[in-house]
Amino acid sequence: MTLTTGSGFAQVRRLPLVLFVVIYTVVTGGPLLWVAMMSLRTTTEIFKNPYGFPSPVHWEKFADAWTKSNYGTYFWNSTIVVVIAVLLVTVVGAMAAHCLARYTFRGNRLVRFAILTGLVLPPQLVILALFQILLDIHLYNTLTGLILVYVATHIAITVYILEGFFAQIPQDLFDAARMDGYSDFEIFWRVTMPIGAPAIFTTVTLNFIVLWNEFLFAVVLLTDDNKRTLPLGLMHFTGSHQLDVGMAATGLMIAMLPVVVIYAFFSETMIKGMTAGAVR
Amino acid sequence: MFARAARALRDPGSSTIDARRASLGILAAFLAPALLIYAGFTIYPVIRTFYNAFFTIKPQGVVDFVGFGNFTALLFADPTFWKAVTNTALFTIVATIVDVIGGLLLALVLFARAPLAPLLRVVWFTPVLMSYVVVGIIWVWMYDYDWGLANATLRWLGLGGWEQSWLGQPSTALWSVLAAHEWKWLGFNMIVFLAALHALPGEVLGAAELDNCGWLAKLVYIIVPMLRTTVVNLTVLSFIGKMMVFDLIWVMTGGGPLWATETVSTYVYKRAFEWNTFDLGYPSAIAVLWFIIILAFIAIITRVFRQRDKLEF
């Protein structure tokens, strides 16, 4: 559905809208284009002329970053950690949110409050306690340990968003499902999850983005170079001595492009899915 | 299944099964995984932090119980803390407003089938995917006095008199960082609103169309109220995120100049990791105090905004 039907776009005065679109695209896309150009130039070329066009075009930088700077390993580690963590936190969080939103029981408020407290914890402080815990269960310096930490630190936000949304679903749907003899789990899977799709989309996107770029926990909890994730790889180029802007730009392009591609497809499907659900 | 729901609506007396109650076993099955991980990895650190706030850790591992000492020092003898609180509060309020309104505007533009909408949707979203480190680097360069795009554009437009050291002056530093932060995050709010807009029932919009509502009236009286939940959720989400803002500020200004961009998070980080000390008591006290403040704000906001309207079908 759109804001207007047919030639409705003409209803909204065209010029200011187009102007706005152009300006905003330049503002958002401009720096991106600049980074893309920088990713194909060497740092000295960039310092000489920050906004110039790449000439020659240094395609080999991408290969360099992937091989010489261990980018391949970092990329793989990031993918494993983030995908699993997001999957886990979404499922676990949705289950908890569903339970808190749809069932009345003693302690509901307490649990909800406890989870809320997790929203506002500064990572700089919890890291020390987390470190100790991971040590005790022998998961320090492992990808599994990092995944668990990521899941734990994002349960709060996931539950918060999903609970709010799930609570809005009309009770009658659940009553009807009960009458039809659906089990509790089936109700969760067939009623809450599909209707809650927009909220789930929100949490998946948010968690993915935040975790893909997460730095502090990754640097403290992983000490083996071959376990490091992508943000740590970027660290190589943004070191405190030399700011290798050219390679940092290349590194960024490598980190971003696949995610952008995934997003480009994923969002299309998601929005189609939601639109289909709304049409009667 | 929807047909059955419709039947149930027409005949409310027919159901006596309470779908709101479940056995302990079911409850446990749903809650256990989350609570277990959460209890182990979050509850314990929270308790630990609260505990640490009442102590000072001295050299050689000596731990001194100071009661509320850290808190009194914080509230009455720490001007940096209060500067950080003011900065964070300002930043949060302004940024949240920009976030929500900006995100909604962008989503509406796309929803109104602006040209090249699918492409724009991706382009406008990409800053969200960038890591703070690179966003910080790019914007520090943009704000550079001599070769930055910001001043260069002003000069090109003939407004050379307006050029500033954006990040180097206490008066403009915080707002400059805010602009960079919004640049990165607006796309996120945009797609959340976009998703919500797409999930709106078509009939209501269609009906409004038939009633010959102008687009502005449609916007204000129909769409925004229907998006109420999303607005509230995004406001709270944005609020929390901005209250905890750390990475971008750290990369762009490190809290300077002259504490103009010092936030509670950067101050906590400095005290915990950069003050040549292993004392965690004081930074823990800051975290606890801040935590209470944020909770209070969230409670107020949700109470003011949240009414449990049901989705209508």
Add this chain to the structure above:
Amino acid sequence: MHASLSMRGVTAAGLIALALLIGAAPGANAQGVTIEVWSHEADEPAKVAFREQAVKNFEKSHPGTKVKITWYEKNPLNAALKTALPAGQGPDVFYVEPDQTEYITAGYVTPLDDLVNWNNIEPWARKVWTHNGKTYGVAQEAYTVELYYNKDMLQKLGVALPASNQFTQAQFLDLVKKARAAGMTPISQGVGDRPYPGAYITVEALLRKLGPDDYEKLFTGKLSFADPRVVEVLKWVKELADAGAYPKNFMTLKLGESHYYFYSKPGALMLPMGSFYTGRAFVPEDKGGQPPTFPLGIMQFPAMNGGACNDCKTSTVGASFAINAASKNKKLAGEFLDAMSTPEMGKMWIETVYLQTGIKADVKQFTGPHAAYFTELMERQKGKKYFVGQPRDMVKGECKDAFAQVLNSGFPGGLISVDQTVQMMNKACYKS
């Protein structure tokens, strides 16, 4: 009877053999030790090569033992150490800098007096790491603080450097004004990513005005910033800043960028910098180094009117290494530190990293493309009195924060007055 005796004999022999095997086993295991090292400076290839050479030498002389270096950036390294050490974890050896005394006071590093061969280390380098009679770190890098300048630009301004290579206060201010008038940036400096460069001119002037003892008192909270000599110096620096000594993007210019600003684009007259300047400057030009024909000169920091020690210079220790108190391989770790500190390694450091070192290395003849630079550097150091240490290593806690925000950034950046500076620094540092 016979049979049972021989049975016992066999059993006894078997038991003895078993005991020998068990006894030998731990010895065999000690061979498979890996020393863990956490280091900084992965983006300086010469330093990486240096440390890896030491690893090679060590592994050769200790067959069966391995050394594993994990590279970090500085802030992440501190975060990782501050998390690991209190939990009794962390590497065997790690990178430290002299201002990080908190590791010592918290007991996380072990005294090295008996673990390292101190004959190879300069006594002043050892002193920097000695607290309460025990030494806790091995200094690898040493540097002095110099005032680099562009010889050609100075000539163009028609100003000649006195024979002592040191300007007076008035001459220096005059030079700054002349440079600005000619469209040159007098001093390239930036505080975008470090908490100390903006303060170079100020603290060097304070050292010469106050002399080493009062200088140390000032930055350890025993002398007030309201002292008339301090105020005089601050007023002079304010005149410099007001005359446009620093670049317009002083507040955000990064340390590495300030080098480039000085010797490439847009070019500046002077650059106050530690002699680790070479780490960036002597790199090939296409990697950001200075052009091979750059007319690099070194002058002394200006002499102060009525200065107590105009012949003073600052030297200090930089990159150092310490041993984790919780390490299970202290002796081997100590031997690795020795491997990094032999005279040959000292020579390698100077010749490849182009920096001074705390290792005793006797390099009389300088060869190679930068011989002229080193000759001039040594010339400037003749007859000078060295103050070993820097303010940023002496100040702690709130004073450190104030130093970074006020003396390093706000004051030279022209944001606050002399009175405000005195007030803020005293509030944070002076323990009356």
